[in-house]
Amino acid sequence: MTEEYAAQVHGRTVPKDRVEVLLEAVPARDRETRPEALARAERQRRRWATQIVVVDELARQACAKRGLRGAGNCATSHNGAAPEKRPTTALPEERDVADLGSIVAVALAHSQAARTLLEQLEREQQIPEEAAYDYYDRNRDRYLTPTALRHGADPFHETSDLLPYAQVRDGILHELRCAAGRRAFFDWLDRARADVVYAPGYEHPGDPSHPDHEHRH
Template sequence: MLTISETDIADLGSIVAAALAHSPTARALLADLEHEQVIPETAVQDYYTRNRDRFLTPEALRRGVDPYGEPAPTDIHPYTHVRHGIERELRRAAAHRAFFAWLDKARADVEYAEGYEHPGDPTHQDHEHRH
């Protein structure tokens, strides 16, 4: 049985995580979507600039450098060292958004049999019931 990490469940939501855990086709689609994403260099640079606190060096953290203050340039990993990881993270996030959009479109016309609606789906009359 394939397991999904708790972080992925929190990031994706339980329904999407379950689909990915149990459907090789869903996983393949997500992988394809991730490969299709093009992240502009300006987006990667902007992320680095806006999130400097995420790139503090271990030495800076040990010294207690304020991540939201003005750390010295030597307290932050250089852009060239973290660029690839940022791009990978942004590509993955873009793929998740594309997957969510595909899933929403794919299930837009689905009609559930009475009693099988998802309890949190506000499109159903009885969306607050519990299974």
């Protein structure tokens, strides 16, 4: 009997319909023309989309345990139907996701729950004052005054050319808190998806147990 779900996430099944809705929302980036190559590309795209939906499901469960609100579903309602509004296709401009890898980046773009959890993890990070000042001291080239930038000043010799630490402190703390929050998010995700069970054809695209696996970010 063919399984009707794509994955089992901590005792809850993820219907295949949720994967199909996401596939419709995210256009294929492969432009294969040969039938066998196109079929392979679509198999891998389905596995990739399954990872996005699994991240969403894991994030929704984590948000529920934490009592966090605003954690809606990823591209589908809970029963697999399409939502009233289409999912977003990009994160807000202020969030740089280039270093996150395609699975996490797209999950954050399409899953309100994943964004809610990441934001909460960022808020929980405590950055010592010493760490913020050390970052300022080691990255002086980022804090040159506009005049110094125009004149090509050496930030590691002329301290008078630097913006005062007090002026940039809040921005540094925010940046370090976001970086620490991302690390916490990845740590959480690695632990959370360790026990996920995938139906045949829905495994991770890099899983070596299926013959046409690949690991693409």
